[in-house]
Amino acid sequence: MGYKDLYNFSQSLEPTISRRKLYLKVCELSGIQVIKTVKTTLDEEITRGFYLSAANTDHHLVRLMGGHVIVLSRALNYCWERFVYTKELMHVFDDPKEASDTGDAFEAQLDELSGPAGPSPSPQYNAEILAFWKALAVLCPESDRKAFREQRRRGQIADYDIALKLRIPERYVPRLFESRYDRILKDILSP
Numbered sequence: 001m002g003y004k005d006l007y008n009f010s011q012s013l014e015p016t017i018s019r020r021k022l023y024l025k026v027c028e029l030s031g032i033q034v035i036k037t038v039k040t041t042l043d044e045e046i047t048r049g050f051y052l053s054a055a056n057t058d059h060h061l062v063r064l065m066g067g068h069v070i071v072l073s074r075a076l077n078y079c080w081e082r083f084v085y086t087k088e089l090m091h092v093f094d095d096p097k098e099a100s101d102t103g104d105a106f107e108a109q110l111d112e113l114s115g116p117a118g119p120s121p122s123p124q125y126n127a128e129i130l131a132f133w134k135a136l137a138v139l140c141p142e143s144d145r146k147a148f149r150e151q152r153r154r155g156q157i158a159d160y161d162i163a164l165k166l167r168i169p170e171r172y173v174p175r176l177f178e179s180r181y182d183r184i185l186k187d188i189l190s191p
Helices: 003-010 019-030 060-065 078-093 103-114 123-139 142-153 159-166 170-177 180-189
Strands: 035-040 049-052 068-073
Touching: 003 019, 003 078, 003 123, 003 180, 019 035, 019 078, 035 060, 035 078, 049 078, 060 068, 068 078, 078 123, 123 170, 123 180, 142 159, 142 170, 159 170, 170 180
Parallel strands: 035 068
Antiparallel strands: 049 068
16 A cells, blocks of 8 residues: 555545545555654755654654654745645655655755756655655646646636645646656556
């Protein structure tokens, strides 16, 4: 059980998809009892949030909270918070080799994300990119995405209106209609 099961579950939901429903399903699929959320001051030019696995026992927040933690910037508006939370929740499905579970690994990942991509991206970098697409896919069921795409093509709906319906940042709406979306989703969902 994993992301594919969460994706299939999300297809039966209607926008605006409840974070609580996604959270409960992720816990059910992963066997994790609780994933706590902490809001703090973050430099949003570097990160808007991050996920800490319970396995990361060196991190003070994991020790303090007693397990899995999603850390969010307290400055995020509702749509940004929804998206960032969901993206970080997707890291529950990461392979352990993709974890940024040490300070050095986390710093290396931030460097890789903020600089030019190297010739062979790290597993952590790839996991971060895939978490973005996974979050986008569970927050916009495919039937709605297709309907929005057609309405958008006809000029009947603006990206802002789609963002309001999905409650995601407007800047990510065009990603739903990129030609690579279907290919990326197929790769994510393939065994």
